[in-house]
Amino acid sequence: MRFDGVYYEPAALTYELGRILRKKYADLPWTEIASHNRIPEFSALGNKEFPRLKRHLVVGVRKTHKYVPNRKVSDWLVPYTSSGCYAMCLYCYLVCNYNKCSYLRLFVNREEMLDRLLQKDAGAPAPQTFEIGSNSDLVLENAVTGNLPWTIERFAREGRGRLTFPTKFEMVQPLLDINHGGKTVFRMSVNPPEIIRRIEIGTSPLDARIRALNTMCAAGYPVGLLLAPVILLPDWKRLYGDLIDTLADSLDAGVKRRGFIEIILMTYSYVQNAINTEAFPGALQPYDPALMTGRGRGKYCYRPEVRREAEAFLREKLARSLGEMPVLYIA
Numbered sequence: 001m002r003f004d005g006v007y008y009e010p011a012a013l014t015y016e017l018g019r020i021l022r023k024k025y026a027d028l029p030w031t032e033i034a035s036h037n038r039i040p041e042f043s044a045l046g047n048k049e050f051p052r053l054k055r056h057l058v059v060g061v062r063k064t065h066k067y068v069p070n071r072k073v074s075d076w077l078v079p080y081t082s083s084g085c086y087a088m089c090l091y092c093y094l095v096c097n098y099n100k101c102s103y104l105r106l107f108v109n110r111e112e113m114l115d116r117l118l119q120k121d122a123g124a125p126a127p128q129t130f131e132i133g134s135n136s137d138l139v140l141e142n143a144v145t146g147n148l149p150w151t152i153e154r155f156a157r158e159g160r161g162r163l164t165f166p167t168k169f170e171m172v173q174p175l176l177d178i179n180h181g182g183k184t185v186f187r188m189s190v191n192p193p194e195i196i197r198r199i200e201i202g203t204s205p206l207d208a209r210i211r212a213l214n215t216m217c218a219a220g221y222p223v224g225l226l227l228a229p230v231i232l233l234p235d236w237k238r239l240y241g242d243l244i245d246t247l248a249d250s251l252d253a254g255v256k257r258r259g260f261i262e263i264i265l266m267t268y269s270y271v272q273n274a275i276n277t278e279a280f281p282g283a284l285q286p287y288d289p290a291l292m293t294g295r296g297r298g299k300y301c302y303r304p305e306v307r308r309e310a311e312a313f314l315r316e317k318l319a320r321s322l323g324e325m326p327v328l329y330i331a
Contacts, residue, residue, distance in 0.1 A: 001086050001143060004052075005029045007039055008059040017108040017145060021059055024144075028057075036060030036105050050279035053102045054088055057144070062107035065116055072329055073185070073224065073262065074131035074164055075124075078117060081110050081147045082136035087168070087202035090276050091229055091266050091286050094135065104136070110147055114154060121161050129185070133165025140169050149178045156181030166226055168200060170208035176219045187224040187262070188213040190247065192239035195231055198284040206246070214252040223259045225251075225325065229266035231286050232302060232310060241317055248321040256324045263314055263330040265307060270298035 005028050012018035022030070033039055036058050045053065068077040083105045084094060107113070121128050132138065132151070142148040155163050156179050164185035172186075191199075193206050204212070217223045225247070233239060251259075266286060273287050292300040302310070311330050318327060 001140075002055070003028060003057045004055040005031060006057045006059060007031045007033045007036075009033060009036055009061060011061050012059045012108045015061070015108040017106075017110060017147075018059060021106065021108070021145070025057070033058075033060075036107075042103075047275045047278035050102055050275050051088060054086060054104075056103045058084075058103055058105040060105060060107060061109050062113060065113065067120065070131060072331070073187070073260075074129040075161075076120070076128060076130050077134045078113075078130045078132050079135060080107075080113055080132040080138070081145065081151075082106050082138065082141040084135075085137050086140060087137070087200070088280075089168075089200045089203065090280065090283060091199065091231070091268060091272065093267065093269075104141070104144075106141065106145060110150070114151060118155070118158050121159050124161075127161035129162040129164060131164050133167070137167050137169060138165045139167040139171055142174060143171055146174070149174050152180050152184045153178050156183050159183055162222075164224075166228075167212075168203040168209065170204040170212040172212045172216055175221075176215065180219075180221060182220060182222060185222045185224060186213070186216045187226055188216075189226040189228050190243065191227070191229075191231070192243045194239060195233070199231065199286060201280075201283075206243075207250070210247070210250045213255060214250075217252060217254045217258065223255055224262060224328075225255070225259055226262045226264065227314065228262065228264035230263060230310060230314070231266045232288065232291055232306065233284075236310070237313060240314065244314075244317050244321050251322075256322060259325050261318065261322070261325050261327045263311075263327060265302055265310060265331070267295070268292065268300045270300075 006025050008030055010032060013022055042053055065079055070077045084103050086104050117130055138148055162183050162185055166187040166189050168189045188209050190209055196206055213223060268287050276285060291302055291306045293303050295301045
């Protein structure tokens with residue numbers, strides 16, 4: 001990753017990770033800010049500047065630690081060491097307010113965050129599973145901070161339950177030869193190659209994602225597979241049918257035997273559509289008014305009959321091609 005500059009809260013430099021990042025990116029301009037939540041010069045830019053905003057790194061201290069209950073693959077969604085991302089997926093749900101969420105924000109008080117998580121785990125009546133990657137892609141973040149090995153090893157020593165995170169990136173080498181204790185569930189998000197290339201801009205290709213998933217499983221990690229988000233382009237049955245065939249041919253036996261599947265259909269928003277129209281005028285646009293309907297304030301989802309057709313197709317195809325892997329849910 002190449003950044004154009006770093007914006008930082010002064011308090012971030014009182015933490016060890018903040019000082020490491022200051023040294024690592026000493027050749028870039030560093031601009032002091034009052035808060036990582038508000039950078040006025042970014043807010044003043046128009047939608048077409050979205051890709052340029054992505055080339056900035058923001059370093060701060062996380063102050064919000066609210067855990068949100070989750071009943072899918074975890075008990076809790078946990079604010080952790082980053083928010084936002086360097087990639088530019090055109091459907092990204094974090095782009096609810098792009099001036100706040102578009103760029104990669106790193107939070108250097110990792111000790112405080114993991115201490116709080118371990119206390120929550122220790123005080124629970126039963127071991128808990130914590131989703132630590134709902135606000136960012138931690139494999140991508142790890143290329144900047146090195147936070148993941150530190151987190152995984154400490155939780156292996158001190159945690160009772162499990163951590164989990166999803167990714168669209170292949171850079172898992174730093175995670176292979178560490179003590180994870182089987183307490184971190186690694187989940188790889190996949191989509192058809194055309195969607196990865198034209199909509200999940202800046203992420204790893206499908207074949208690299210599959211290799212990374214196989215490698216993590218071979219290293220002893222519990223693993224899962226996300227078909228997410230499912231985007232119903234005009235030829236979606238061919239695209240997702242071919243994807244499932246590729247997975248059936250390429251996933252190692254261990255992944256098929258021990259892994260699970262999550263399926264999430266795309267939700268889109270008016271804000272995303274406005275940004276994409278101006279920032280990526282030649283890109284493949286995910287929004288299809290013939291298939292989608294409004295939900296909530298400025299959001300769109302697939303119509304109920306469209307969702308039912310997609311769910312039936314995917315369940316049938318997966319049962320035939322990857323029947324060993326349970327589908328935990330379709331959302």
